[in-house]
Amino acid sequence: MPASADLALVCHPDSPEPAVRALVAGARVLPDGGLALVWRLSGELAALRIPDAATRLPPERLWAHTCFEVFVGTPGEAAYREFNFSPNGQWMRFDFAGYRERVxxxxxxxxxxxxxxxxxxxxxxxxxxxxxLPPGELCAGLTAVVEAVGGRHSYWSLRHPAGKPDFHHREGLALALRVPNP
Structure with missing residues (x-):
């Protein structure tokens, strides 16, 4: 799947959220080898728990609330990185040697x-x-967790593997990106 400004994220069928009308994301490789990412969530925002700048969250648990995420790996390699971005401005990065093997x-x-x-x-x-980011060819998964006011979570991704929601599954890294070597 090529990079694009508007890729629709799909809600996992086990976690529908009627307050979300649309959730799109995009990724663009920058000339210096960086990556510009954007997520746009449209819907009944008052029905969602969206952390604001005054809400501090435990950085390692940003994903437990409304959070936008990108998983980045290299084709053929088991290692990958997870980045979590909260609407309150906080962020966290996790490195993995393999599937859920955090380092x-x-x-x-x-x-x-x-x-x-x-x-x-x-x-x-x-x-x-x-x-x-690692240099060279990348595969990325653009994802989001959306928390409703009642505490229910919905899980959004470019592609969901079979079974329960699992953003760490390699099948979810559906976006191919070519990052120039710095």
Missing amino acids: ESPVLPAPQISVHRAGDTLELAVRLDAHH
Whole structure:
């Protein structure tokens, strides 16, 4: 699947969320090897729990609330990275040697994150610099967790593997990107 500005994320069939009208994401490789990402959530935002700048969350559990995520790997390699971005401006990175085999992540400067909310749309944009990414060809999974006011979660992705929601499954890394070597 090529990079595009508007790729529809699909809700996992086990977790429908009627308050979400649409959720789209996009990824664009930047000339310096970085990556520009954007997620746009449209719907009845008042029916969703959307952390704001005053809400501090445990960084390792951003995914337990409304959160936009990207999983990045290299074709043919088991290792991958997970980035979580909260609408409150917080972010977290996890490195994995293989499927859910977490390894220590080096400390890196924070990416640029901007959040805009207007009417029934929430947009979160991120710029990941080249040092956040492995060089060369990448496969990426653009995903989101949406929390409703009642605490129910829905899981959104470009592609869901069979079974329960699992963003870590390699099948979900459905977007091919070519990042130039710095």
